[in-house]
Amino acid sequence: MRKIAIAGVGMTRFGRSEKSSVEMFAEAAVEAITTSNIKPKDIQAIFVGNGLGDFEEGQVNIAPFCAAEIGLSYGVPALRIEGACASSSVAIREAFIWVASGFYDIVLVGGTERAMAMGTPLSTRTFAMGTDSKYGELTGITFPGLFALMAHAYAHKYGIPLPKLKERMAMVAVKNHQNAVHNPLAQMRKEITVETVLNSPMIADPLQLFDCCPFSDGAAALVLTTEEIAKKLVEKPVYILGVGQGSNGAACRQKDITRIRVREASVKQAYDMAGLVPQDIDVCELHDCFTLAEIVATEGLGFFDFGKGSEAVEKGETAIGGKIPINPSGGLKAKGHPVGATGAAQAYEIVKQLRGECGMRQVEGAKVGMTDTLGGDLSIVANIIYGV
Amino acid sequence: MRKIAIAGVGMTRFGRSEKSSVEMFAEAAVEAITTSNIKPKDIQAIFVGNGLGDFEEGQVNIAPFCAAEIGLSYGVPALRIEGACASSSVAIREAFIWVASGFYDIVLVGGTERAMAMGTPLSTRTFAMGTDSKYGELTGITFPGLFALMAHAYAHKYGIPLPKLKERMAMVAVKNHQNAVHNPLAQMRKEITVETVLNSPMIADPLQLFDCCPFSDGAAALVLTTEEIAKKLVEKPVYILGVGQGSNGAACRQKDITRIRVREASVKQAYDMAGLVPQDIDVCELHDCFTLAEIVATEGLGFFDFGKGSEAVEKGETAIGGKIPINPSGGLKAKGHPVGATGAAQAYEIVKQLRGECGMRQVEGAKVGMTDTLGGDLSIVANIIYGV
Numbered sequence: 001m002r003k004i005a006i007a008g009v010g011m012t013r014f015g016r017s018e019k020s021s022v023e024m025f026a027e028a029a030v031e032a033i034t035t036s037n038i039k040p041k042d043i044q045a046i047f048v049g050n051g052l053g054d055f056e057e058g059q060v061n062i063a064p065f066c067a068a069e070i071g072l073s074y075g076v077p078a079l080r081i082e083g084a085c086a087s088s089s090v091a092i093r094e095a096f097i098w099v100a101s102g103f104y105d106i107v108l109v110g111g112t113e114r115a116m117a118m119g120t121p122l123s124t125r126t127f128a129m130g131t132d133s134k135y136g137e138l139t140g141i142t143f144p145g146l147f148a149l150m151a152h153a154y155a156h157k158y159g160i161p162l163p164k165l166k167e168r169m170a171m172v173a174v175k176n177h178q179n180a181v182h183n184p185l186a187q188m189r190k191e192i193t194v195e196t197v198l199n200s201p202m203i204a205d206p207l208q209l210f211d212c213c214p215f216s217d218g219a220a221a222l223v224l225t226t227e228e229i230a231k232k233l234v235e236k237p238v239y240i241l242g243v244g245q246g247s248n249g250a251a252c253r254q255k256d257i258t259r260i261r262v263r264e265a266s267v268k269q270a271y272d273m274a275g276l277v278p279q280d281i282d283v284c285e286l287h288d289c290f291t292l293a294e295i296v297a298t299e300g301l302g303f304f305d306f307g308k309g310s311e312a313v314e315k316g317e318t319a320i321g322g323k324i325p326i327n328p329s330g331g332l333k334a335k336g337h338p339v340g341a342t343g344a345a346q347a348y349e350i351v352k353q354l355r356g357e358c359g360m361r362q363v364e365g366a367k368v369g370m371t372d373t374l375g376g377d378l379s380i381v382a383n384i385i386y387g388v
Numbered sequence: 389m390r391k392i393a394i395a396g397v398g399m400t401r402f403g404r405s406e407k408s409s410v411e412m413f414a415e416a417a418v419e420a421i422t423t424s425n426i427k428p429k430d431i432q433a434i435f436v437g438n439g440l441g442d443f444e445e446g447q448v449n450i451a452p453f454c455a456a457e458i459g460l461s462y463g464v465p466a467l468r469i470e471g472a473c474a475s476s477s478v479a480i481r482e483a484f485i486w487v488a489s490g491f492y493d494i495v496l497v498g499g500t501e502r503a504m505a506m507g508t509p510l511s512t513r514t515f516a517m518g519t520d521s522k523y524g525e526l527t528g529i530t531f532p533g534l535f536a537l538m539a540h541a542y543a544h545k546y547g548i549p550l551p552k553l554k555e556r557m558a559m560v561a562v563k564n565h566q567n568a569v570h571n572p573l574a575q576m577r578k579e580i581t582v583e584t585v586l587n588s589p590m591i592a593d594p595l596q597l598f599d600c601c602p603f604s605d606g607a608a609a610l611v612l613t614t615e616e617i618a619k620k621l622v623e624k625p626v627y628i629l630g631v632g633q634g635s636n637g638a639a640c641r642q643k644d645i646t647r648i649r650v651r652e653a654s655v656k657q658a659y660d661m662a663g664l665v666p667q668d669i670d671v672c673e674l675h676d677c678f679t680l681a682e683i684v685a686t687e688g689l690g691f692f693d694f695g696k697g698s699e700a701v702e703k704g705e706t707a708i709g710g711k712i713p714i715n716p717s718g719g720l721k722a723k724g725h726p727v728g729a730t731g732a733a734q735a736y737e738i739v740k741q742l743r744g745e746c747g748m749r750q751v752e753g754a755k756v757g758m759t760d761t762l763g764g765d766l767s768i769v770a771n772i773i774y775g776v
Contacts, residue, residue, distance in 0.1 A: 022522065057521045060472055064650075064767040068638070074652070078645060078768065079469055079478050094467070101491070247464055380466065
């Protein structure tokens with residue numbers, strides 16, 4: 001296997017866009033291509049993560065149209081990968097193997113989604129299709145409902161009074177909004193307080209509005225190549241040190257939803273490939289679709305003991321400057337969550353962090369970063385470890 | 389790159405099924421697993437082609453549920469690949485690289501679709517989303533409409549009187565129905581005549597009902613492994629000699645829709661990798677979503693000169709026993725077309741043909757076979773060449 005590098009990255013502003021998913025993808029792709037100092041004709045394959053383009057825009061088979069939009073020719077394979085919210089992280093892992101294997105030298109990978117235009121109620125119903133349609137959906141469960149159940153189970157399992165847990169969950173939102181203030185591409189660049197969260201409308205008890213990430217329009221893209229080529233193209237290549245991915249049955253088939261076993265299996269693969277342990281990670285972008293999801297993820301990735309993640313938030317250990325800065329970009333919570341683009345946007349942030357280009361939200365001296373993306377009802381996770 | 393083998397294959401009967409897409413996938417997968425003489429725990433990753441599960445069953449994120457249904461564990465990556473009708477051929481190519489690269493030794497790949505349950509009118513509208521949503525769909529084009537336009541353009545370009553072309557198109561349907569009679573898994577096992585086609589209802593002038601393939605429920609799956617392992621597992625491994633894939637913008641951006649340029653680019657990759665030419669192919673399963681589509685495909689794949697494909701049908705050159713037997717399984721036309729499963733089902737047939745297990749529809753002495761799968765409005769094609 002060859003060592004794989006990210007030459008350049010691109011990303012649209014997250015929020016509401018008047019562009020189509022294909023056009024947003026092209027915007028991010030052109031930035032990734034130009035900052036990689038390559039031409040579109042150098043690209044040998046493209047991989048597009050997209051969650052629900054059919055419902056959003058009546059667009060199935062989006063990948064060839066993304067390829068055509070940036071002027072790629074007939075012989076360039078273009079494929080769409082769908083793993084619900086993890087779509088583009090899964091796509092990065094696919095792109096990785098084609099270059100690592102020596103089959104291709106330069107490929108483009110990213111994700112795009114127009115999730116905001118549908119409106120939150122319809123988006124919520126549509127994305128609930130990421131649960132098992134035969135057993136899960138019939139119960140009427142949606143993702144807010146699932147994570148609300150998880151919050152109750154978590155509080156009970158670890159003996160944390162629910163008001164205390166809710167306060168700590170609110171602190172996740174406060175931190176991520178704070179980080180997003182310094183991210184020009186973020187959707188919600190506004191500081192909030194714990195009270196903002198606790199006084200916001202109830203969505204699914206105990207989750208309130210500010211415990212939930214928004215739906216967003218947006219796209220992000222990366223150019224993957226070999227170490228050798230990247231060194232010739234750009235000053236600061238960022239390398240992929242490890243990749244992992246796992247799968248699981250629907251949440252209704254899982255015994256204990258406070259531990260997302262598929263994440264534990266996925267991240268172990270990434271750590272093993274990289275020869276690293278959780279203590280080696282300097283910065284992490286992880287899947288905070290709900291505030292509790294961030295807490296649970298920091299435990300599953302090995303940064304804190306199980307049951308200790310909420311305490312760590314309260315102590316400031318996940319803030320920039322803390323033990324392990326989590327979601328310096330603002331995360332899904334405040335940067336936004338254009339489903340199929342989320343994993344690629346996490347990669348965008350980690351690459352920028354490792355290149356030291358994040359200004360006021362920079363994690364000083366970050367050399368190793370990780371992304372973590374969860375899809376469906378705890379059923380698919382992909383992790384990627386990056387280093388310089 | 390390691391030499392890749394198909395150890396075993398599985399396929400459901402095509403037609404109407406009472407099973408869910410996940411359950412159909414499991415049925416095909418279990419047959420592929422058992423005939424490969426492996427256990428589910430030997431599978432290191434799974435790749436699922438699926439076109440429109442969200443509209444069909446409210447099922448996004450189908451791959452992890454397919455993995456769970458056959459008892460795979462957390463650490464097994466499961467991903468869905470969507471390239472419209474070419475979904476599972478694209479998936480086979482993805483599965484190929486993970487094993488060829490040495491990353492995995494044994495993977496499962498297949499496709500599944502429950503397209504019949506929606507009914508043809510809704511299926512037709514839904515699958516039209518495979519065209520470009522911004523420029524193509526607004527014209528009201530559907531796939532029958534697109535191939536109807538192609539038929540007129542083809543007749544005009546090559547100076548073939550439309551009634552003569554229609555008669556030859558009908559002969560494609562007659563041949564494929566004849567082949568399907570001998571395929572116990574085919575949807576339409578009934579002989580028809582040229583008159584059956586020409587007297588059937590008009591769908592999109594000049595395409596009549598029997599020029600069009602049906603929508604179907606069904607699934608198919610393959611176990612991919614290395615040459616070394618396959619030889620230990622089974623008596624008759626079949627090898628992947630070459631793979632190719634290409635992409636193109638929507639048909640409305642293409643100058644001449646009588647030549648599907650993306651196919652020409654794709655199949656060139658497969659021929660080059662295999663070191664073969666069209667004359668080396670003994671049997672081919674190709675994308676006959678409409679009768680004209682088969683004629684055009686036989687030209688694009690290099691079996692006949694451009695404009696000569698319909699004459700070849702009339703001469704019987706594409707029949708079993710002819711110069712290049714096309715669609716001995718019955719093809720999409722008569723075997724059925726469960727969109728995301730079609731490419732895997734083509735692979736199933738070629739593997740069975742090369743193992744000499746096709747009984748009355750056997751192409752005698754077939755040593756090299758090809759699959760060809762087209763997706764969207766002439767925008768994605770994957771080709772795979774198999775050999776023994």
